[in-house]
Amino acid sequence: MGHLGRLKEEYRALVDRLDAAPVTLPEPEDAKAWSGWKEILEILFTPEEAELASRMPVLPSTLDTVARRLGMSPEELKPRIDEMCHKGLVMDLVNPGTGKTIYLLSPPVVGFFEFSFMRAHDMFPKKRLAEAMDAYLHGDRAFASQVFGGGTVIGRALVREDRVAAEALPDVLDWERATAIVDGAKGIAVTLCYCRHKREHLGRACDAPKEICLSFDMAADFLVRRGLARTIERAEAADILASARQHGLVQIADNVRNRPFWICNCCGCCCEQLVAINEYALPAVNPSGYEPHMDEATCLGCSRCSRTCPITAISMMARRNPSHRKNELRPHIDLDRCIGCGVCSGVCPRKSLRMKRRNRSPRVPASALEKSLRMAIERGKLPHLLFDQGASRGSRFLNQALHVLQRLPLASRIMAGEQVQSRFVRGVLARVRDPMS
Known part of the structure; x- marks a missing residue:
């Protein structure tokens, strides 16, 4: 962590806050990668935005809750957080059933890395940002190891349905089919591929289509409202899936069984998930069941x-x-x-x-909550989720989290228990004076 002192205080605090989540932005050892890492932070966040982001709750929270955490009125906070949502630094997700809006600091992926290249216009200096990301992601394996080195990853491969053997076709479950995911979505949007757009600004893009990544439901609503995507009908989404197959692209979905938020159509030369396999030999994509x-x-x-x-x-x-x-x-x-x-x-x-x-199908989390809990446990971040101060979920979130934890394999439950106990013990020690001092 020797380089960290060269960051402004606001960015140092932001790095610490990002480190509380399952997907972090770790500091690299390589000097060139470190310069790219620092530049990413400074391009995307102003010092004022970094300071605000560093104090946001880890869990999704209402505007009132975030305002209380920051010591501001909701009226004072709203325009500032709206600007950060427009930049993709914060997500404002609207529950379609209740209309309630919750706010969440975007993770690096899937989050502000992708959002920063979903617009064609220059909200950010695209070439400079692309060069900074390239230096950070490929000059050092710190980020790839953190995101893709754990047991639970962010994406899962979808099998090409038209290439499944006839005798196996009836066994393909809906959550394993790209077409079924599209058919089951209540809202669909298409965005620019972050990976290919970024490579275009580096002069290394392939000829695969760029406007080809799909988002669904709450994620699609957020992206469309913030000018990061456009709404499409199912027929166009089906055409996009067909185009992806014609271009030999891999279809990678959100690594959950129920209500996945996205499907990316990926190439081996640009996609950071596939590059992590090729460049760092990491199990970056959860395999399909085929x-x-x-x-x-x-x-x-x-x-x-x-x-x-x-x-x-x-x-x-x-x-x-x-x-x-x-x-x-x-x-x-x-x-x-x-x-x-x-x-x-x-x-x-x-x-x-x-x-x-396959003889043994890979394990896929049932929900976004289960995926987050699994990633948090494997990366030692569970206490930040369960003991987040100022979060609005309260006992309801804890009950849901504990219900999911009870269904996890024994090894995961043991790891979770050790992390929670460690956090509790540290909290007690912090409140008790050492008699030897």
């Missing part, structure tokens, strides 16, 4: 699947054909690395690769 199986008899050995795989999980290996003197090339699939997207199957000219159900 994996490719090859029909040896019909395979041509053309290597299209190997060249298309976005995470290099397929390599071509020489195999002896008993009826010929020469070896033949055949694909070897690393199923431990494979995320089950089905892109390889989509390019096979002989349909020799079909997607079949």
Whole structure:
């Protein structure tokens, strides 16, 4: 943490506040990455916004609750927090049933990193910000390890439904289908792909479409109200999914079973989730419940699947054909690395690769709350969620959290218990004078 003293006090406090959440903005060791990290903070947040953000509750809270935390009146706070919502630094999420608005400091991802590149116009200096993010994300593995190194990650791969073997198709659950997620959404919006837009400002974008990432329901409402996305109908969303398949893109959804907020259509060259797999060998994407199986008899050995795989999980290996003197090339699939997207199957000219159900399906959190709790436990952040001062959720949130915790595996419950006990003990010690002092 030797570099931290060079930050202004407001940004130092903001870094500490971000560190209380499951997804943080860790300080890198590499000097160039550190400069990018510092510049990201200073480009996105003014010193006044950083100071305000550093004091916001960890949990989603009402305007009145945030105002009390900050020692301001709601009337004084509203225009300031509205400006931060417009910049994507704070999310104001409206419950469609009650109309109640809650405010939440945006995490880095999915959050202010993406939001800063969802507009085509220059609210921020895009080239400078892209260069700062590139230096931070790729000059040091601190951020990638924090976000993608835990057991629970932010995104999960969706299998290409048209490439699932016929006998397995009836077993594909609705939450595993991109089409079903779109059909079940009450509101849909499309945004610019943050990853591709950022790479465009670096002069390294690929030719895949940029306006292609989908958001749903409360997330879509927030993005549209704040000018970060546009509302679309289901038919256009279906066309976007089809276009993504035609471009060989991986469909990655919010890593929850119920009411996912987003689907990204990702390429291996630009997408930060896939790059984390390729560059840092991190399990950055929760695999789908499917994996490719090859029909040896019909395979041509053309290597299209190997060249298309976005995470290099397929390599071509020489195999002896008993009826010929020469070896033949055949694909070897690393199923431990494979995320089950089905892109390889989509390019096979002989349909020799079909997607079949894995013997053991990956665990997917049921809800956003369960995902947050899992990530908090694995990253040692649970006490910040359960003991957040000034949050508006109170006993209702604790009851919901404890109900979810009771359903987690034993190892996760033990980790949660140790973290809560540690926080309690530290709190007691802070209030008791050391008799040896």
